Amino acid sequence: MTDTSIRTNDHRVTSVERESTDEETREDETVCPECGGDLVTESGETVCEECGLVVDEDNVDRGPEWRAFDSKEKDEKSRVGAPTTKMMHDEGLSTNIGWQDKDAYGNTLSSRQRQKMQRLRTWNERFRTRDSQERNLKQALGEIDRMASALGLPENVRETASVIYRRALEEDLLPGRSIEGVATSSLYAAARQAGTPRSIDEVANVSRIDDQEFKRTYRYVVRELGLEVKPADPESYVGRFASELDISDEAERRAHELLRNAKDEGVHSGKSPVGLAAAAVYAAPLLTNEQITQREVSEVADISEVTIRNRYKELLEADGTIAPA
DNA sequence: CATTCGTGAAGACGAAT
DNA sequence: ATTCGATTTCACGAATG
Numbered sequence: 307m308t309d310t311s312i313r314t315n316d317h318r319v320t321s322v323e324r325e326s327t328d329e330e331t332r333e334d335e336t337v338c339p340e341c342g343g344d345l346v347t348e349s350g351e352t353v354c355e356e357c358g359l360v361v362d363e364d365n366v367d368r369g370p371e372w373r374a375f376d377s378k379e380k381d382e383k384s385r386v387g388a389p390t391t392k393m394m395h396d397e398g399l400s401t402n403i404g405w406q407d408k409d410a411y412g413n414t415l416s417s418r419q420r421q422k423m424q425r426l427r428t429w430n431e432r433f434r435t436r437d438s439q440e441r442n443l444k445q446a447l448g449e450i451d452r453m454a455s456a457l458g459l460p461e462n463v464r465e466t467a468s469v470i471y472r473r474a475l476e477e478d479l480l481p482g483r484s485i486e487g488v489a490t491s492s493l494y495a496a497a498r499q500a501g502t503p504r505s506i507d508e509v510a511n512v513s514r515i516d517d518q519e520f521k522r523t524y525r526y527v528v529r530e531l532g533l534e535v536k537p538a539d540p541e542s543y544v545g546r547f548a549s550e551l552d553i554s555d556e557a558e559r560r561a562h563e564l565l566r567n568a569k570d571e572g573v574h575s576g577k578s579p580v581g582l583a584a585a586a587v588y589a590a591p592l593l594t595n596e597q598i599t600q601r602e603v604s605e606v607a608d609i610s611e612v613t614i615r616n617r618y619k620e621l622l623e624a625d626g627t628i629a630p631a
Numbered sequence: 632c633a634t635t636c637g638t639g640a641a642g643a644c645g646a647a648t
Numbered sequence: 649a650t651t652c653g654a655t656t657t658c659a660c661g662a663a664t665g
Contacts, residue, residue: 521644576645576654599634610657615636 439475446471446489449514453493456512457504466496470531479530486514487523494524495535503538505580507608540574541565543583543607550606553591553598561590564621571624577617584609585617 447468454464470492474480480488490513497504510517528535541562548558564586568574574582584607591598600611607614 518643525645578656581656600636601634611635612637612658613656616656 442480442485443472443475446475446485446492449486449489450493453490453509453512457493457497457508459493459497459502459504460500463493463496463500463502466500467493470495470527470533473531474527477530479527483523483526484515484519487519488527490515490520491524491527494520495528495533498535498538499533501539501542503542503579505543505608537574538579540579540582540586543580544587547583547587547603547607551587551598551602553587553596554594557590557594557596559590560593561586564589568621568624578609578613580607581609581613581617582621583607585614585621588614589618589621 450464450467450471454467467489471489474488474492490509494504494506494509497509506517506521510520513520515523527533544558544561544565548561561583565582568582568586584603587607588598588600588603600614603609604611604614
């Protein structure tokens with residue numbers, strides 16, 4: 307966009323105070339059927355110079371007119387406003403002012419007008435960056451809300467997440483990262499800080515970005531913001547797994563015990579907390595003579611059976627109590 | 632037959648040159 | 649940016665009930 311007009315998102319182009327106002331706009335020279343005045347074609351309309359009669363509006367609104375098949379499409383294809391694009395940080399909704407000191411027709415501007423344009427550019431830039439940040443924030447918060455409810459996370463977690471996101475925004479962490487990624491990371495971090503963690507996989511599933519980018523962005527955000535996120539406590543997963551598997555309260559209690567003992571023995575170090583929790587949820591029912599398979603647990607915890615095997619043996623060992631002989 | 636258990640190769644992650 | 653060590657996962661087969 308190196309042309310020199312002030313261009314708004316749709317197709318109207320407003321020329322900036324031309325110095326010479328005659329001649330060259332008149333292309334389709336005919337006579338007005340109404341008053342006999344000269345006709346001028348401009349911006350797709352043929353208008354009578356005398357009486358203002360619009361003779362031909364051929365080009366008006368070549369904007370989108372498609373059928374929308376669902377509400378998402380409706381948003382994208384609506385005729386109100388131009389289609390937005392994800393390619394630009396503000397989705398193409400802001401105003402751009404060209405850098406050359408020419409008007410819309412390529413004529414050079416007078417020095418007074420050059421100064422005027424300069425001021426316009428300055429202010430436009432200020433507004434553009436400010437409200438692009440706000441738009442950014444708005445979108446991110448919407449995403450956080452969506453994901454939080456998909457994950458069944460309480461209100462306070464969402465608030466923490468938005469605080470984290472705001473900080474990321476202030477620290478200029480966004481350039482080069484996707485909004486979605488940072489939003490997802492904020493939510494994940496918030497959930498852990500609030501003691502209601504969700505696993506990486508769970509979060510990634512409701513997010514629009516893939517695992518790998520999510521993890522990368524998350525590490526980046528944590529490092530840059532110096533967030534203190536302690537390793538998740540395996541016990542915080544137990545309740546959820548237990549209820550999904552319908553195991554007895556007694557068994558659930560044993561699972562917590564197993565994890566506490568394991569913690570004292572320092573069995574975890576670099577082990578996946580989810581894995582530990584899954585192992586405990588598998589091991590506990592065995593101690594209370596309940597029927598449960600490794601496969602069931604691995605399904606709900608999203609942990610491989612192998613890992614459950616390895617962990618639950620360690621758990622029983624650390625516990626000192628002996629497995630069912 | 633289903634479930635559990637063990638193994639080795641392969642991938643992913645964090646830390647450190 | 650690469651390399652290393654530990655962990656997890658996958659695929660398989662064997663043992664157990």
